[in-house]
Structures are given as structure tokens and as C-alpha cells.
Amino acid sequence: MDTFNLNTVNHFVLKKQHLADDSKMNDVVQIAKDIGGLHGTSATGPYLSLLARSILFQRENFAIEMSKKKSLARIRYVRNTIYILPKEFIPVAYAATSQMAEVTAARFSKYLGITPTQYARISNKILKVLRGRGLTTREIKKKLRTAINIAPIVNLMCDKGLLMRSLPREGWKSTQHAYFLFDDYYPDLDLSVFDEKEARRKIVEQYILSFGPVSEKDIGWWTGFPKLQVKEILEGLGEEVFSVEIPELESDYLVHSSEQESLKSIGIPTHPVVNVLPGLDPYMMGYKDRERYLHPKHYKMVFDRSGNATSTILVDGQVVGIWDLEEPLVKIFYLKDVGKDIRKKVRSKASDVGIFIAEKPVQLKVCDSMVPLFNRTAGSFMSPLKNC
Numbered sequence: 001m002d003t004f005n006l007n008t009v010n011h012f013v014l015k016k017q018h019l020a021d022d023s024k025m026n027d028v029v030q031i032a033k034d035i036g037g038l039h040g041t042s043a044t045g046p047y048l049s050l051l052a053r054s055i056l057f058q059r060e061n062f063a064i065e066m067s068k069k070k071s072l073a074r075i076r077y078v079r080n081t082i083y084i085l086p087k088e089f090i091p092v093a094y095a096a097t098s099q100m101a102e103v104t105a106a107r108f109s110k111y112l113g114i115t116p117t118q119y120a121r122i123s124n125k126i127l128k129v130l131r132g133r134g135l136t137t138r139e140i141k142k143k144l145r146t147a148i149n150i151a152p153i154v155n156l157m158c159d160k161g162l163l164m165r166s167l168p169r170e171g172w173k174s175t176q177h178a179y180f181l182f183d184d185y186y187p188d189l190d191l192s193v194f195d196e197k198e199a200r201r202k203i204v205e206q207y208i209l210s211f212g213p214v215s216e217k218d219i220g221w222w223t224g225f226p227k228l229q230v231k232e233i234l235e236g237l238g239e240e241v242f243s244v245e246i247p248e249l250e251s252d253y254l255v256h257s258s259e260q261e262s263l264k265s266i267g268i269p270t271h272p273v274v275n276v277l278p279g280l281d282p283y284m285m286g287y288k289d290r291e292r293y294l295h296p297k298h299y300k301m302v303f304d305r306s307g308n309a310t311s312t313i314l315v316d317g318q319v320v321g322i323w324d325l326e327e328p329l330v331k332i333f334y335l336k337d338v339g340k341d342i343r344k345k346v347r348s349k350a351s352d353v354g355i356f357i358a359e360k361p362v363q364l365k366v367c368d369s370m371v372p373l374f375n376r377t378a379g380s381f382m383s384p385l386k387n388c
Helices: 006-016 028-034 045-053 059-068 087-111 116-129 137-144 151-159 196-211 216-223 227-240 257-264 296-302 340-358
Strands: 072-076 082-086 163-168 177-181 241-245 253-256 274-277 312-315 318-326 329-334 363-366
Touching: 006 196, 006 257, 028 045, 028 059, 028 072, 028 082, 045 059, 045 274, 045 340, 059 072, 059 163, 072 087, 072 151, 072 163, 082 087, 087 151, 087 196, 116 137, 116 151, 137 151, 151 163, 196 216, 196 227, 196 253, 216 227, 227 241, 241 257, 253 257, 274 340, 296 318, 312 340, 318 340, 329 340, 340 363
Parallel strands: 329 363
Antiparallel strands: 072 082, 163 177, 241 253, 274 312, 312 318, 318 329
């Protein structure tokens, strides 16, 4: 079994995740594919994840791929989480996760008081209303002239492969998506081409390519697939994956065989690699075992009780700080001491991110303390340095 130190492993992953200085690119579709999809829960998150990975990112490029070319789509994926995935991966994602997603969505609809009869009646009307056009939930509700909360119905229809979410109409910070009939939006896509077993195998293999070296525990956590099924998939992959040892970490780690030589030959940059990432960034959410990039004593500062990662500052793949935007201030809190040169790079990158979000000049502030996310209310990961 080959052995690689943690620094080498982190730089290897940074390169694959397009977070290394020499691996950044402007092809947003390729980035989404290579990093296992973009977290699509928040409105601005995908833009900021792409900003961190691009040479020169323009919001319009992402919008064109999402709405005009439709080469990217926002759908429910692993762990019932909304992701942005390349078009060609949609049938795989749907086959692998649709049953879990439907059960969760149906349960949520019931919790909100939507009966099966109401769902059947309203969903049929929505199919007719959306034929040949896209509407927001507000517009759909107005057309139907109903007082029923249609949001859970629309979400369940998306999870069933009946509807597709498009870009919000009210700007890139909005969460008011327009919805289209899936068959209108993607008339050439067949959601039945894969069975669940084959699709889940493809997802596990893609995950290893995007995040490896990974542990079996990482795979199970990220996918949400049963432990026994993960074991069976890995056994089926056979020689397509190989094991490596990372002395600083426990467990055995798996890498895709196609990357064996690139891992062995990975070069370590002579200058520190600094990244400023948004909350829920794929790199931060990619692993169950987080000691690879964060000391356990800092978990409660970076992750909330639900496991949501806040906005972070990385140096060579290790979390060194947290950032937040409270216009006109970009706030920074360091979890550990860093050198003068690194602080300078952090200020520059944090300022760029702040300007990108605020679309106007910003100021920087270094905070002396922060309240751990574990001690705060749900959703605090979205504003980790509030009132500091």
C-alpha cells in the first residue's frame, strides 16, 4: 500500500477541485462535473464556489449555461440536498436518488397539510398551466386561484421528474425559481435509462474521482447510501480503485486507479495556496472525516449542529479562518495564527469576494472572537460573524 502525507493529499484534492492556482479554469460545466456538483441550497453559493475556481468568472457565463444552454440543472441529489449538476448526469442522479427524495418530499408535504388527494388534483392542474412556459410558485398559485401552499407540491413534482427548476427571475441572489415541465425543458433526456444499482455505482465512482483519497465512511456519508450497499459497490469496482495510507489520519483511503500516477507525481507549490470559500462549498462538505482540513477543536466554529459548513478561509487546503459579509464590511476571524504574507493574500481575496457579492466597494474588519456555531440557532452558518 502506497503512503502519502496529508499535505500531498490536500494539494492533490485542491488541484482536482480546481482550487489550486494552476488548475483554475473558466468552463463552469466542467468545474461542476469535476467537483461532484455544486451545492445549490443557497442562491449565491454556486456563484461563489465557481468564483473560487475560475480564472475570470462572470455571473453571465453561469446564467447562460443554466438557462439558455441548459447544460446545468438544479435538482435534488445525494442526502436529499439540492445540487447543480451537468445535464448528462441528470438521469444518473435521478435513478440513484429519486426514491429517497420522493419519500422525503411526500413526508414534508404531509407535514404541511397537503393530502394525497390535494396533491393529485393540484399537480394535474400545474402540468396544464406550465405547458410551454415557465412560472414561479407565486405565478402558478395566481393562475390556479388557490389558497393551498403549492411550494411542497412543486418540490415533490420536481423530485418525481415532472418539473425542472430554472434560474430565478429576480436576480442572482433570489431563490424564487421559475418552474418548467421536465419534458419541455429537456425533451431529449430519458430518466429511465439507468436502474438504481447502476446509477449508484456511477455516483460512487464519480465521488472518488472528485474527492479521493476518501474513506469508506466518507463515501457512505456523502452519498447517503446504506453501508452494505457502499461495500458492495466498492467490491464491484475491484481494481478500478486502490488503497493508500495517510499517516496523519486513521482508516484506509481509496483513490481511483486512473489517478494513481498523478497522485504520485503531484507537485507541491512553492507559495501558499489561499482560498476563500462560501458556506456549503463542495470541498468543505465532501467528507465525513474532517481532520484532513480542520483540527477537531475548531469543528464547532466551522460546522453547525446539522453539519452545515460556514464560509471559510483555506491555506494549502487547511481551514485557518472564517469570513462573513455584513455590508459594507467583509469580516475575517482567524482560527490560528498565520503569517503576514498570508494575511495579505487573505485580505485581497476576501475583498474580491466581498465586491463580487455587494457589487460595490467594501471594507475589511478582523474580528477578535466569534460565538461557536454549535451554540447558536439554526441557519447561523450563513452569517457566522454577525455582530462581531
